[in-house]
Amino acid sequence: MVDESPAALHCTAAVVPRASLLRSPLSVNRDSGGGVSLREVRRVHVLKFGSSVLARPAAYRLAVEEIRAEVAAGAKVVAVVSAMGDTTDDLLSAAREVAPSLPDDLIGSLLATGEEASVALLHLALVTGRVRAVGMSFSRLPIRTRGPLRAAEPVDVDAHAIETALATHDVIVLPGFVGVDATGITSLLGRGGSDLTALFLAHALGAAEVRLVKDVDGIFPADPKRFPHVKPIRRTSWSEARRTGAGVVQDRALSFAERHRVAFRVAAPGGTGTWVGRNDPPPDAGHGGEERARCA
Known part of the structure; x- marks a missing residue:
């Protein structure tokens, strides 16, 4: 559950409406009655932190430093988080001990608790680090989905709610992997679905840059754990990434x-x-003089 104690109230004061009803095939709910626009705030960067990066509690402080650098460079940040470490596998194992048959309409609610806890942990780390941040649970700011509950397709999000939150905060922390279908049931975006969450939000928001933070520095032509001297591919196309990526990025996200x-x-x-x-050159943006990606 996201921290809403009095001590953190200054970081969670934004009033965020629920998303609109499901649309098809892809829609973004914006408030046509005026209000905040992304054009009125600094450029938006989407950063996704996976379970392998957030392997233990101390890793959340390292994530804060990644985010702080983006904010210092003038960006607003949408931070998408996976569950910490092996949390998802541990929850699945526990569920199988309780009930060998796992109903699709219940397993999503269970696994979503891992992402919700991760949102709260990163939010806490950001607030402790004096970064103006707000954490949003998927029930407060859902990504609407369609299709199978364990391999759902994201189709809608309330972009205006995110814009409103970023008008008064430098960072909004959101859960990856989970969504809500048209009937209100918790849905999952498949294994590695936080990648899909991040890219969906980047597209919906027209984000300037999006970075998937992993435990390996990019996509390699061979497994760097088996071949430690192999160098990452510096640039590649979406289709080539599917062929050579070896699961670094979720196929559906690609x-x-x-x-x-x-x-x-x-x-x-x-x-x-x-x-x-x-195929055109990547932008030379980002902190520390590094190249960063942006929406094409």
């Missing part, structure tokens, strides 16, 4: 990015990694 022309970077914390997108 298909979404190619379909919607969302370029992005895959990198370890502090690394340069691999730029994935069109």
